[in-house]
Amino acid sequence: MTQPPILETAHLILRPHRVEDYAACRILWSDAQVVRHIGGVPQEAQAVWFRLLRYAGMWPMLGYGMWVIEERDSGAFLGEAGLLSAERGLPELEGVPEAGWVLSPDAWGRGIATEAMQVILDWADRHVDAPSLRCIIDPDNAASIKVAEKLGFTPLTDTELGGKPTRVFDRVRNPPL
Template sequence: MPTQPTLTTNRLTLTPHTPNDFLDSYAMWSDSEVIRYIGGKPFTREEVWARLLRYAGHWAMLGYGYWVVREKQSGRFVGEVGLADYHREIEPSLLGTPEIGWALNPALHGRGYATEAVRAALGWADAQWPDKETVCLIAPENLPSLSVARKCGYRERLRTPYKGSPTIVLRRAPNTG
């Protein structure tokens, strides 16, 4: 499997997770603003630790996964972005289709960081899989994330329930955004 790369943009660095990222990640995932559209329940320390291990496992087993996003100049924690295959029990099946996701520190919302980080991750994905589509799942009321997805080339594919909640599945053709 390829080594996880470090990606850079004008303002951000996307790096592999390390145990030193745990406290920043925990602070973000336990924030009610962050999880409002992702289950609505703050994550525990145990759940965040399992998430970090899952990120590492994606890279080890599949050759892709998530990055920590930091401001390039200050090193300040911005959030997390990446691609995953969660084997979701959803119809139609997304098995084998990389799913992009992102979460950002609420104090840094509205600065364009999500779009910048997602575009960096997708640039990497397009280079790896020039002919492979990616998807994302977003709650219909999560207008900021829907805006990010559309700016990055995602278009609504369908609406379907996932774990009892309405969900929009968006798809992006390779190299489009």
Template sequence: MIETENLHLRRPLECDLDAIHAMRSDLDIMRHLGGRALTREEAWHRLTRLVGHWTLRGYGMFVIVEKGSGAVVGEVGLFDGCRGLSPAFDRAPEAGWILAAQAHGKGYASEAAAAAHRWFAQTHGEQRSVCIIAPDNLASLRVAQKLGYKSFGQVDYQGGPVTMLERIPD
């Protein structure tokens, strides 16, 4: 488990299904991530994918738990997306973050993502990482900028444009 000022980051558990489903069935949240709400079955598949990634790679997406409330408020981490976007993208660990509506505007995405990147560097070594963000997702672009990500191209992914960003350690 990783502890920050306001959050705990931990591996996903079966008991996280309801929170993941609630977050990923919120159309406001999902508008930048495929544009549609996930069914409970799809949320279950998402959860099993999260757990499986840790087993295969030894890293993955953490569940974000708000210290004050104990509520699961998001996901953050680095993973291998195998998206097939380009060799320059697919050969690096991919960073991602998603927060439930009640966690927006509190700085949690930046806090959690910075902690996940520190953990990854400590356990897997400093290395280049990438992420993709829809051009109109200004909040996520701000988080990426705070983490040191810079644009290196744009591609079409799942029917819409995304900006490819990379973070190269000093």
């Protein structure tokens, strides 16, 4: 798959990133609250631009990638979610797609991450040839841990990434009937 499909839920549209998303992505990734549990450092403009380019490159190279989460009714940019291969140097992530989500603060606590990731995981179960998916979460990020558990991820191990505690979660693939 070279282009991300558009996925829809009752409240959301998940679509490919576009150049026009740069401004919203810049606001998202430069917000100290947003990155508090994701590396802890707001990203500069160039890093966000390179992030968008990486997102575009994942699809033709890997057959999966990230989506923009857009609110169906308003068209508002709510965040990003999807699958990636980030070559983080963690043996637990070798050869296994990594699930990830990040939301704007105005989308927190509304069930958006769970709704978006559920449709992504359903898609992945049909289209990604992997025995499981994994995600990494800062052990202090109770909200993301709750989302992961709702989605069927279970703790695999505690480790460190960049000198910071990181919990690796695993979700066994649920092949379609």
